[in-house]
Amino acid sequence: MKAVIFDSGVLINMSLNGFFYILEPLRKISECKFFITKQVKYEIVDRPSKIPRFELGALRIKDLIDKKIIEMPDILGITDKEISEKTNYFMDKANRLVQVNGRWIEIVSEGEMSCLALSSILSERSFENLIGVDERTTRILAENPREIEKVISNKIHQTTKMVKSDLSEFYKFKFIRTSEILYSAFKLGLIGIKDSRALEACLYASKFSGASISFDEINILKRL
Amino acid sequence: MFIEKDEVEHQINVLKSAKEALLEKNSLVLTELSDQTLHCALKYQNSGSMTMAVVLYSLSKIIERKGYQKIKGWDSLIKKINSLFDLTIKSLEDGNQEAYEDYLMRVRKTLESNAGNLKPIIHDILRKASINKAAKIYEHGISLERTAKMLGITQWELTDYTAQKNYNYPVIDSKLKTKERAFMALEFFRKK
Numbered sequence: 001m002k003a004v005i006f007d008s009g010v011l012i013n014m015s016l017n018g019f020f021y022i023l024e025p026l027r028k029i030s031e032c033k034f035f036i037t038k039q040v041k042y043e044i045v046d047r048p049s050k051i052p053r054f055e056l057g058a059l060r061i062k063d064l065i066d067k068k069i070i071e072m073p074d075i076l077g078i079t080d081k082e083i084s085e086k087t088n089y090f091m092d093k094a095n096r097l098v099q100v101n102g103r104w105i106e107i108v109s110e111g112e113m114s115c116l117a118l119s120s121i122l123s124e125r126s127f128e129n130l131i132g133v134d135e136r137t138t139r140i141l142a143e144n145p146r147e148i149e150k151v152i153s154n155k156i157h158q159t160t161k162m163v164k165s166d167l168s169e170f171y172k173f174k175f176i177r178t179s180e181i182l183y184s185a186f187k188l189g190l191i192g193i194k195d196s197r198a199l200e201a202c203l204y205a206s207k208f209s210g211a212s213i214s215f216d217e218i219n220i221l222k223r224l
Numbered sequence: 225m226f227i228e229k230d231e232v233e234h235q236i237n238v239l240k241s242a243k244e245a246l247l248e249k250n251s252l253v254l255t256e257l258s259d260q261t262l263h264c265a266l267k268y269q270n271s272g273s274m275t276m277a278v279v280l281y282s283l284s285k286i287i288e289r290k291g292y293q294k295i296k297g298w299d300s301l302i303k304k305i306n307s308l309f310d311l312t313i314k315s316l317e318d319g320n321q322e323a324y325e326d327y328l329m330r331v332r333k334t335l336e337s338n339a340g341n342l343k344p345i346i347h348d349i350l351r352k353a354s355i356n357k358a359a360k361i362y363e364h365g366i367s368l369e370r371t372a373k374m375l376g377i378t379q380w381e382l383t384d385y386t387a388q389k390n391y392n393y394p395v396i397d398s399k400l401k402t403k404e405r406a407f408m409a410l411e412f413f414r415k416k
Contacts, residue, residue: 030413054380109369135368151365180409210383
């Protein structure tokens with residue numbers, strides 16, 4: 001069994017660009033499940049549904065949940081407690097990584113780490129899974145944590161120190177962005193726009209709605 | 225002590241300079257002071273520094289756009305704000321975190337409640353200032369959700385703003401190259 005765990009950014013991105021229509025066919029073709037955690041749901045449905053400007057976006061995501069296109073992990077018997085415990089574990093690790101002048105810098109929050117927690121639980125249950133995350137910090141944390149220190153120290157101009165810590169647990173996570181989801185949907189014929197520029201248009205749209213992808217990367221994807 | 229001594233001195237200097245800049249209606253200095261506060265906000269991630277950065281930036285925008293000309297009793301409003309800044313300085317000197325955060329929050333509320341018919345505009349300026357400061361913190365390597373929480377805004381607002389900024393993310397030298405990630409995704413979705 002396969003699963004994709006969505007962080008807030010990917011669903012916000014797809015909502016802003018009107019790409020939710022690809023989720024159902026993508027799920028059917030790949031026979032995988034799409035999940036969000038309770039923490040992510042709070043950020044993208046519960047809280048914004050009380051803000052007029054974002055109410056429609058929040059309701060669109062709620063509709064996907066109501067239709068079971070996106071599901072909550074409890075359908076697999078995974079409890080909130082299990083996710084919360086692992087979330088706290090990963091938060092502690094990530095937020096005890098970088099120091100500025102001797103003070104810990106909290107770099108991540110519950111929503112992002114709950115995605116890692118769920119991925120970890122799914123892997124333990126032999127679910128092949130990917131994490132859909134658009135923002136760069138969570139992804140770099142697992143793929144090249146040294147970059148986090150670089151980004152912070154380049155901007156803050158103060159003594160920044162990366163604490164030696166065992167991050168091997170972070171290395172096992174696999175991340176994709178909205179850009180790769182749209183790339184896959186395009187290759188699988190799900191975008192439904194018959195124009196030679198459709199792929200690049202999708203990639204630019206994902207970039208301008210929050211995916212941390214560079215123009216160089218877009219050029220690479222366009223040529224694939 | 226909630227923030228270190230050198231940072232306390234720095235914040236006191238920022239507040240003193242802000243008082244002068246307000247009297248001189250110097251928006252450039254206020255913007256600069258707001259940016260300086262941001263580093264402290266990032267380091268301590270405390271609500272006081274965040275509020276200070278947002279309030280100073282908002283005041284700079286009101287002055288820059290000559291909004292103060294439309295606010296009845298602007299001079300007495302600035303007097304009130306400067307008095308609250310004095311109390312903030314005192315609380316910093318006393319090491320009283322609660323009072324420090326409370327006075328800064330009162331500056332924000334005073335600004336909103338004394339804006340007369342410009343109240344919705346001031347409210348909007350404060351909201352946009354929070355988003356602007358959040359975007360700057362996000363550039364410092366803090367995650368999107370963490371940043372949004374620090375500034376009390378939603379990820380929708382922050383995504384909307386940062387995306388419009390057309391930030392060209394550097395290619396991170398990660399274990400997974402662009403091509404491999406795309407193929408990994410496609411293979412994942414393709415195979416049953």
